[in-house]
Every structure is written in C-alpha cells, then in structure tokens.
C-alpha cells in the first residue's frame with residue numbers, strides 16, 4: 001500500500017473535481033473515511049438532532065436533520081461532483097425537486113415546457129403551479145419556436161431530453177442560448193440519461209434535476225430526487241426552500257441512494273449495451289412498426305446524441321410500436337419472462353410497460369398520439385442482465401404476442417423453446 005491510500009481522496013465539499021474521472025468520483029466523492037474509526041463506508045446517522053456546547057454552538061456542523069445531516073450532505077456532494085456542479089440539493093422525490101424549483105418562482109411567472117414532459121411534472125404544471133399564479137405553456141418543438149412563446153414574465157424553460165416515452169432529444173445548448181438572451185433560466189430533467197451519459201450544465205443548463213428513484217439509486221428501492229446547479233444565488237434560494245418546505249429524504253434513503261450511485265457508471269454502460277442489442281433486434285423484426293432509441297443511427301435526433309451524450313451512448317430506455325395494436329402491446333408485456341410488466345425505470349432489472357394505458361393514461365388520446373404515444377407503443381427499461389437473454393426474451397414474446405393478435409394459435413412454447421410458465 002502506498003502512503004496516500006491511507007487518506008480519503010480529497011473531494012472538497014460542494015465543489016467539482018475536474019481532475020478525476022466519473023468512475024473515481026462516483027466511488028469517492030462525498031465518501032470521506034470516518035475520522036474517528038477509519039470506517040471506509042459512512043455510518044447511517046439516524047439522529048434527528050445534534051448536541052450543542054452552548055446556545056447556538058453545535059458540536060459539529062449539524063443542528064437538526066431536516067436542515068442538514070451527514071448522509072444527505074455526502075449524497076449531495078457526490079451528485080454535485082457527477083453533474084459538474086458546485087451545489088446539489090436532495091429531496092424526498094423527483095417530484096419534490098420539481099415542486100421546490102417551481103415554488104421558487106414569483107406569483108405571475110411564466111414557464112415554457114416541452115410537451116412530452118414526465119406525467120407527474122405535467123400534472124404539477126397544469127394542476128398545482130396554476131394555484132400559486134404560475135402559468136405554463138407547452139411546445140412540441142422548443143428549439144424552433146421558443147422565441148414565439150417568450151413573454152415579459154417568462155422566467156423558466158423546462159426541458160426533458162430524452163423525452164418520455166418516445167425518446168426524442170432536445171438540443172440543450174440551442175435552447176439555453178435563446179433563453180439566456182432573455183435572462184430566462186433553463187432546467188433539464190436528466191432522469192432518463194443519468195449523470196453518466198449526459199451533463200446538462202456543461203451544455204448551458206442552469207439547473208439539472210433527477211428522479212434519483214431511477215438510475216442514480218438504480219436498485220428500485222428508494223424514492224428520492226435531486227437538483228444540481230452552479231449559482232450561489234440559486235443555492236441560497238433553493239436550500240432555503242429545501243428546509244422551509246421540508247420535502248427532504250431520510251438519512252437511510254440518502255445512504256442507500258449514495259451506495260447505489262457508486263456503480264452508476266457500470267450500470268449505465270451495461271444498460272446501454274443491452275438496450276442497443278434489443279433495439280437492433282426489434283428493428284430487424286417483421287413484428288415491429290418503429291423503434292425509438294437514441295443509440296440507433298436511424299434515430300431522427302442522432303446528431304444531438306453524438307453531441308450531448310457520453311460516447312454517443314443511447315442509454316437504457318427505448319420504446320417501439322408492435323404490430324397488432326394495443327392487445328399485442330399488452331400481451332407482449334405479459335409474455336416476456338425477464339422483463340417485468342411494471343412502471344418506473346433505471347433499475348438493475350429490466351421492465352416493460354404500455355404507456356397509453358399506464359404511465360401516460362391521464363393524457364387525452366389526441367394529445368398523446370400527437371407526440372407519438374400510440375396504443376401499440378411499448379416502453380422498455382433495459383437492466384443489467386445479459387444482452388443475449390434479453391434479446392431472446394423480447395423475440396419470443398414478440399412472436400407469440402403478434403401471433404395471438406392475428407388470431408393464430410400458438411403451441412404455448414416460445415421461440416427459445418422454454419415453457420411459458422417458467423418465469424424468471
């Protein structure tokens with residue numbers, strides 16, 4: 001052992017460390033060894049309150065756990081490092097991060113958002129923001145027509161790239177340049193890409209938000225959110241609201257999410273490998289009408305992926321239209337044996353769902369179809385299982401689902417010869 005391995009890698013609190021690569025930061029940022037015991041892994045600090053030696057003189061930097069606690073601080077320091085941000089603030093969910101950002105706007109503010117924004121964000125914009133006097137305009141082509149929507153009161157632009165569930169991409173730099181000419185702040189929801197594949201602040205965004213529930217935690221066992229940014233002024237306003245609104249994560253969840261994020265780079269790379277294999281198999285299948293995957297050369301925004309994504313990676317999410325309509329889409333999700341029919345994404349296990357009747361059921365059909373969410377669309381989150389197994393699973397489910405939809409009888413055996421009752 002060399003002498004320096006006895007020391008934790010110095011990652012100054014709340015500052016990016018440009019000298020280390022992503023994997024090194026994921027493992028070490030926000031992970032100081034315990035100075036008292038030398039524990040390499042941080043303890044879970046469940047105490048809600050911290051002793052003071054005199055009134056207003058706490059022993060350390062902590063007073064009360066809603067305001068700040070060791071596990072949340074460490075998690076925030078790690079995310080700040082991974083997003084090349086000066087600051088990160090953690091929340092009890094991705095939705096709570098959205099709430100705090102929207103609450104920071106003055107009454108009467110105007111927001112411009114992409115149309116195919118996450119369902120919960122759409123619900124907040126249309127049913128909650130309105131109540132405190134914030135108006136939101138939606139546009140399907142934000143790079144093209146943002147100028148037409150800007151008014152005196154426009155304060156914020158909200159982008160999601162890739163979009164959900166059709167995986168359309170937005171050129172962050174193009175939107176940020178136009179917004180900044182008018183002093184408007186740009187927020188990017190980076191949940192689908194994770195900080196490993198895309199760092200929106202590097203492309204001009206002012207705030208990046210994540211549902212930590214998805215890739216950052218990555219093990220489908222924590223609901224949490226985070227926002228990262230560089231502005232000192234934003235840090236003052238948003239950390240005030242983090243404490244005042246109180247939508248904060250527990251110490252235990254902060255610890256779990258931090259633990260999960262240490263392997264983010266490994267998981268994101270593997271999910272991309274798997275999604276690429278599945279996307280190619282789908283593209284070659286006669287049972288598929290169209291595939292949406294930003295890693296494919298055929299993707300209409302492939303040039304943006306090359307510019308914005310690490311190594312032009314496509315990530316772990318894709319969607320496709322199956323032949324045979326809604327019935328075939330639903331049967332497909334029941335017939336897969338490795339992909340589980342469930343909402344959510346970004347975990348180590350592969351999931352699939354039918355957006356038109358699940359995640360996007362709340363959006364009226366005409367609006368849904370205008371952005372490509374047809375009844376026959378299936379969304380898949382590729383996990384970190386073996387690519388060959390995922391491909392085989394998808395092909396056998398396609399074969400059987402489409403045959404059933406066309407009224408042909410099947411033997412009950414998949415093309416891989418396994419019996420239909422063998423769940424994985």
Ligand SMILES: *Cc1c(COP(=O)(O)O)cnc(C)c1O
Nearest residue numbers: 093094095118189191211213224
């Ligand atoms: C899940 C999700 C959210 C909301 O996050 P929660 O942690 O569920 O509150 C926001 N944006 C995107 C893109 C999501 O997938």
